[in-house]
Amino acid sequence: DLYLNPTYSFDNYIEGDCNRLARSAGMAVAQRPGVTSFNPLLIYGGVGLGKTHLVQAIGNHIKGHHHDKFVLYVSSEKFTNQFINAIKSNTLQDFTDFYMKVDALILDDVQFLSGKEKTQDTFFHIFNHLHQSGRQIIMTSDRRPSELQGLQDRLLSRFKWGLTADLQQPDLETRIAIIQRKLQAEGIYIEYSVIEYIAHSVNTNVRELEGVIISLMAQASLVRRDIDLDLAKIVMKNIVTAEDREVNIDTIQEIVSDYYDVSIADLKGKSRKKELVYPRQVAMYFAKELTDLSLKSIGYHFGGRDHSTVIHAIQTISDLMEQDDSIKEAVQKIRSTFS
Ligand code: ADP
Ligand code: MG
Structure with a gap:
């Protein structure tokens, strides 16, 4: 009505x-x-x-x-x-x-x-x-x-x-589904890797995600080419402002939770299961490396843990990276998604 x-x-x-x-x-x-x-x-x-x-x-x-x-x-x-x-x-x-x-x-x-x-x-x-x-x-x-x-x-x-x-910030799967739905409605096909790239790059809210897709479609028709990864990167570079690009603790937790397929709640949670402790330590490691947060406030963002727990986590991951190339690679791979 x-x-x-x-x-x-x-x-x-x-x-x-x-x-x-x-x-x-x-x-x-x-x-x-x-x-x-x-x-x-x-x-x-x-x-x-x-x-x-x-x-x-x-x-x-x-x-x-x-x-x-x-x-x-x-x-x-x-x-x-x-x-x-x-x-x-x-x-x-x-x-x-x-x-x-x-x-x-x-x-x-x-x-x-x-x-x-x-x-x-x-x-x-x-x-x-x-x-x-x-x-x-x-x-x-x-x-x-x-x-x-x-x-x-x-x-x-x-x-x-x-x-x-x-309503929470859309998780990665939801963002991918929203992009796919939007493109489908427009009758546009783009490769999955490009969709994933966009979903990874825009993790604030759905309105912004839609804005990016619209710019991308506009740009593609302007230069008369298909939407591929290169074009997506160009468009993203123009759209994502320095402020948006700044890595914050939420982004870190989200990316690490996606990467290891554990929930954010588990990253912050109490469980000491090995399959949770390790991703949690990786997330803390990146929080120290990529943000200006103090050890104390990093601990706070991980379920109110102590600053000594954070130090231990950073030390553990640094040691593991030296000992184990596969861990080093994993950390580098995760790091590359932040830039
Ligand atoms: P709000 O009122 O919370 O500010 P809107 O309802 O205006 O947000 O949503 C912003 C945009 O995102 C709208 O174009 C809306 O259609 C779209 N949107 C939000 N959530 C979803 C969803 N789950 N699936 C598809 N589109 C969505
Ligand atoms: Mg509204």
């Missing part, structure tokens, strides 16, 4: 470890709006991670399967502006009446309501009315509810009535 963009669907919302819970909760809500215990459903996560896409997909699904339902998607900014205009034109009653008729209300970026007391008061009343009458409420936020400063406690406590699910 209103303000829904039909291009956002579940079909083109790639599933991965980074979004599994949020996506399946969204699907449950889309199939049975207002009926599940996921009411409200609050999706949170950083910029470009797919919040708007997911909640729009929910709205489109409800609209497509429940024709009698009034689905409304609105950004919190728009909601606030409508509210202010209603006050100015003395039509507040019409405003609230309208929102109270909605069967599924999608309010995007609720953090925007922060500090706007009057808007929050009105949203509170709308929320209560909708919730009491079994209507579905779906919201997004750029941070977890406990960090939503400037939002009234009574609102925050209601957000907890339902389900809160987060």
Whole structure:
């Protein structure tokens, strides 16, 4: 219905470890709006991670399967502006009446309501009315509810009535799948190694990943050639700014976890299994080599370990590299992905 963009669907919302819970909760809500215990459903996560896409997909699904339902998607900014205009034109009653008729209300970026007391008061009343009458409420936020400063406690406590699910930075597999999907939609074929290269190079968020693919396609058509590794490298060089290229601890943990096929949670975790201890030590080794972090803060990023553990890790890896060429090669191979 209103303000829904039909291009956002579940079909083109790639599933991965980074979004599994949020996506399946969204699907449950889309199939049975207002009926599940996921009411409200609050999706949170950083910029470009797919919040708007997911909640729009929910709205489109409800609209497509429940024709009698009034689905409304609105950004919190728009909601606030409508509210202010209603006050100015003395039509507040019409405003609230309208929102109270909605069967599924999608309010995007609720953090925007922060500090706007009057808007929050009105949203509170709308929320209560909708919730009491079994209507579905779906919201997004750029941070977890406990960090939503400037939002009234009574609102925050209601957000907890339902389900809160987060979107994480897309993992490597998800990034590869997103690129493949995007290229497929454009009818473009490129070699897998190029896809992998792009997925490795852009690990911030999906919006940025899409930006790179668009530049790549534009560049390819401009110079009338196929997208190959050389072209991808040229385009990446122009796009990735010095700041993005700076290696940080998250990148290191991600690359090492991909390389050894262990989870980031395990890198930070307590287990002393050999197959985890070694990758963990490699990651610490790179953290010392490639970042300015102190030993203490490196330890902190690995599950709150002591600085002496970090020293031991660096020493161990240095020794192993001297003793064992295959380890030396592995470390060099990992290092090359950072540059
Ligand atoms: P946010 O609202 O969190 O800032 P968006 O929903 O606007 O992020 O997503 C940014 C872009 O990335 C959009 O073009 C969206 O379609 C795309 N996107 C995000 N997540 C996925 C995903 N899992 N699969 C496919 N496309 C995605
Ligand atoms: Mg958004």
